[in-house]
Amino acid sequence: MQKTRQKILEYLHEHGEATVNELSKALDGLTAVTVRHHLDVLRSEGLIAQPVPRHRSTPGRPRYVYSLTEKGDSLFPGNVKTLADHMFGEVVGSLQGDQINVIFDGIADRMADELEVNPHASPQDRLDLVVRHLTEQGYEAKWEATAEGYLLHTFNCPYEQIATHHEEMCSLDMRYISRLLGTVPRRLGKNLIEGGSACSYLISYSEQPYANGFRR
Numbered sequence: 001m002q003k004t005r006q007k008i009l010e011y012l013h014e015h016g017e018a019t020v021n022e023l024s025k026a027l028d029g030l031t032a033v034t035v036r037h038h039l040d041v042l043r044s045e046g047l048i049a050q051p052v053p054r055h056r057s058t059p060g061r062p063r064y065v066y067s068l069t070e071k072g073d074s075l076f077p078g079n080v081k082t083l084a085d086h087m088f089g090e091v092v093g094s095l096q097g098d099q100i101n102v103i104f105d106g107i108a109d110r111m112a113d114e115l116e117v118n119p120h121a122s123p124q125d126r127l128d129l130v131v132r133h134l135t136e137q138g139y140e141a142k143w144e145a146t147a148e149g150y151l152l153h154t155f156n157c158p159y160e161q162i163a164t165h166h167e168e169m170c171s172l173d174m175r176y177i178s179r180l181l182g183t184v185p186r187r188l189g190k191n192l193i194e195g196g197s198a199c200s201y202l203i204s205y206s207e208q209p210y211a212n213g214f215r216r
Contacts, residue, residue, distance in 0.1 A: 112179030
């Protein structure tokens with residue numbers, strides 16, 4: 001791999017995330033334009049996730065931060081994901097269906113509790129918030145309004161290694177996203193693990209808290 005791009009990957013692996021300016025300083029003053037070029041190449045290779053805004057503590061436009069995708073992170077040695085994969089398999093293989101459901105519900109609740117949602121927010125505002133949160137968690141999410149309802153898409157699976165070996169991971173993911181949305185969406189088409197281009201979820205306009213909230 002090209003030396004500068006390797007350094008960018010190493011910096012993101014060590015620090016978790018970084019802005020273009022932070023990377024520029026770390027790369028001995030490489031210009032922001034050049035840094036962005038290398039970031040674009042790494043994104044096209046699936047090694048870096050879509051940048052997400054980091055809001056300032058003072059007034060001003062947010063700065064965007066970059067982080068590794070699971071594919072990018074897998075370039076570095078480490079056994080945490082392998083351990084998580086084995087632990088997940090042990091839990092699923094050792095417990096009964098009802099017990100697994102209780103555990104999955106608890107995990108989904110804990111994960112969703114990290115996001116504070118205004119119960120009075122409009123459907124669009126809630127979806128914007130959920131999309132930002134999911135993208136920060138590595139999902140690369142977006143939503144759109146269609147004739148049938150709101151469509152939520154996620155273009156990256158942050159738990160791909162586990163989901164590839166254990167289809168139950170998709171069930172846990174569905175519970176998590178349902179908690180964030182405040183309603184249970186309908187999954188459409190093939191998901192990422194099945195070879196689809198995205199995991200897509202339809203939220204009907206008739207579903208609460210989305211009823212009577214559609215603005216054209």
